[in-house]
Amino acid sequence: MSGSTWRRLVICIAVAAVFGVISSKTGIVGWQTALAAVGEQAADGPAGEVPNFVIIFTDDQGYQDVGCFGSPDIRTPNLDRMAAEGMKFTDFYVTAPVCSPSRASLMTGSYCDRVSVTRVFFPRDNTGLHPNEITIAELLQTRGYATACIGKWHLGHLPPFLPTNQGFDYYFGIPYSNDMSIERDGKRGPPVYRNDQIVEHPAEQATLTKRYTEEAVKFIEQNRQRPFFLYLAHTMPHVPLAASEAFLGKSKRGLYGDVIEEIDWSVGQVLEALRRLGLSEKTIVVFTSDNGPWLIMKKHGGSALPLRDGKGTLYEGGMRVPCIMWGPGRIPAGKTCSEVAATIDILPTFAALAGAKLPEDRIIDGKDIWPLMSGQPGAKSPHQAFFYRRNGVRAGNWKLLLTAAKPAQSAAKPGEKQPPKSADAPDSKAGQSQTAKPAAAPPTVELYDLATDIGEKNNLAEQHPDVVERLRKLLQDHNAEINKNQRPQGVVEPSP
Numbered sequence: 001m002s003g004s005t006w007r008r009l010v011i012c013i014a015v016a017a018v019f020g021v022i023s024s025k026t027g028i029v030g031w032q033t034a035l036a037a038v039g040e041q042a043a044d045g046p047a048g049e050v051p052n053f054v055i056i057f058t059d060d061q062g063y064q065d066v067g068c069f070g071s072p073d074i075r076t077p078n079l080d081r082m083a084a085e086g087m088k089f090t091d092f093y094v095t096a097p098v099c100s101p102s103r104a105s106l107m108t109g110s111y112c113d114r115v116s117v118t119r120v121f122f123p124r125d126n127t128g129l130h131p132n133e134i135t136i137a138e139l140l141q142t143r144g145y146a147t148a149c150i151g152k153w154h155l156g157h158l159p160p161f162l163p164t165n166q167g168f169d170y171y172f173g174i175p176y177s178n179d180m181s182i183e184r185d186g187k188r189g190p191p192v193y194r195n196d197q198i199v200e201h202p203a204e205q206a207t208l209t210k211r212y213t214e215e216a217v218k219f220i221e222q223n224r225q226r227p228f229f230l231y232l233a234h235t236m237p238h239v240p241l242a243a244s245e246a247f248l249g250k251s252k253r254g255l256y257g258d259v260i261e262e263i264d265w266s267v268g269q270v271l272e273a274l275r276r277l278g279l280s281e282k283t284i285v286v287f288t289s290d291n292g293p294w295l296i297m298k299k300h301g302g303s304a305l306p307l308r309d310g311k312g313t314l315y316e317g318g319m320r321v322p323c324i325m326w327g328p329g330r331i332p333a334g335k336t337c338s339e340v341a342a343t344i345d346i347l348p349t350f351a352a353l354a355g356a357k358l359p360e361d362r363i364i365d366g367k368d369i370w371p372l373m374s375g376q377p378g379a380k381s382p383h384q385a386f387f388y389r390r391n392g393v394r395a396g397n398w399k400l401l402l403t404a405a406k407p408a409q410s411a412a413k414p415g416e417k418q419p420p421k422s423a424d425a426p427d428s429k430a431g432q433s434q435t436a437k438p439a440a441a442p443p444t445v446e447l448y449d450l451a452t453d454i455g456e457k458n459n460l461a462e463q464h465p466d467v468v469e470r471l472r473k474l475l476q477d478h479n480a481e482i483n484k485n486q487r488p489q490g491v492v493e494p495s496p
């Protein structure tokens with residue numbers, strides 16, 4: 001299909017969406033109805049001042065790649081200060097070890113398998129997060145929030161899927177990963193969008209972190225008088241790495257360290273803007289990463305130590321990410337939370353704080369974790385079980401993984417060289433549902449006690465068959481329930 005045909009098709013779909021005439025594929029009519037209902041319910045929410053929200057989301061930053069999470073050679077004074085003034089989460093998870101599925105969950109509060117975003121999106125794809133999904137931004141818009149997405153989106157680049165059609169008033173950034181390209185005027189590289197238009201191609205990557213930061217600060221300044229939600233999703237440290245001149249060659253950890261130190265500077269700029277504008281006690285800031293480090297990139301990848309493995313695997317290194325939450329006056333200073341929490345919890349938590357009622361026509365997997373964030377004594381994780389895609393489960397400190405159902409990269413033992421296969425490659429099974437074609441061999445079983453074995457080195461499956469069976473049942477029930485209540489991925493169909 002030619003570019004112009006695509007454009008015509010997409011324009012037709014977008015126009016049709018505006019007038020609500022598409023219902024079978026995109027469910028736009030249902031979306032409008034559902035959101036209107038949410039808005040009406042939300043009007044009954046608590047009165048008084050609601051907090052602003054900022055999510056700073058990095059790409060492929062490892063569990064160890066923050067000073068206060070143990071990095072031996074990357075300096076992050078601003079993140080360390082953020083943790084000292086706020087709360088560090090040590091057992092914080094994403095729902096998939098690759099970009100798009102992880103982001104789908106952050107935006108919807110739902111497991112990625114529930115919203116059928118099970119692999120990363122590519123520039124040639126006609127798919128995206130379904131417009132019928134209700135994102136954090138859409139929920140907060142019902143409460144009068146100004147919303148902006150600055151940075152990497154990666155939930156579909158065709159018009160119906162762009163941030164401006166998923167609840168964001170404003171978008172500036174690249175629509176997918178920075179190693180993905182389109183060709184325009186004989187040049188290749190990722191485009192930069194402002195709202196729904198390409199304004200730069202190829203993206204000048206070395207200044208992206210700096211420019212995202214300037215855009216973020218500007219958005220905060222412009223909306224200081226009203227509640228706002230800023231989703232600042234850095235392109236870095238996904239490869240190809242790039243840092244601006246001020247940071248190039250400055251860290252002890254090579255270019256990867258330079259990139260993280262520039263992100264740390266960016267965090268400092270955002271927090272400083274909030275302080276300068278008198279908003280620090282009116283704002284909650286969450287910092288985390290979309291998945292573990294891309295270890296096959298060696299020096300251009302990060303570290304998840306002491307966790308096992310990294311991006312593309314369901315070991316802790318792929319799924320557990322550094323997380324800091326900050327909200328002076330609301331979130332206690334200098335605390336550490338070791339309860340299980342996840343990106344799916346952010347939507348219900350923010351919704352509750354903003355007085356927005358959750359939609360009742362669908363299952364939201366996340367839970368309100370305000371008791372954890374606000375440091376209530378004895379607060380426990382709301383998750384009896386947390387699921388690693390369809391193939392693993394953590395209940396308390398026990399973690400069960402069904403090996404035959406795991407991505408290929410996971411075959412690597414800690415410290416071993418991994419197969420040189422991109423987790424973002426289109427044919428990669430990394431992070432994908434493996435249930436379509438059951439393995440011929442019976443699945444081997446791994447059971448770890450994360451309390452005593454954070455590095456997942458000692459498989460205790462044979463010693464604790466009772467625990468294996470209990471967790472296997474949890475996983476089976478979860479998968480059966482997801483199968484029953486799965487929502488579709490968004491598809492823009494070519495016209496007949």
Ligand SMILES: [Ca+2]
Pocket residue numbers: 059060098099238290291
């Ligand atoms: Ca990523």
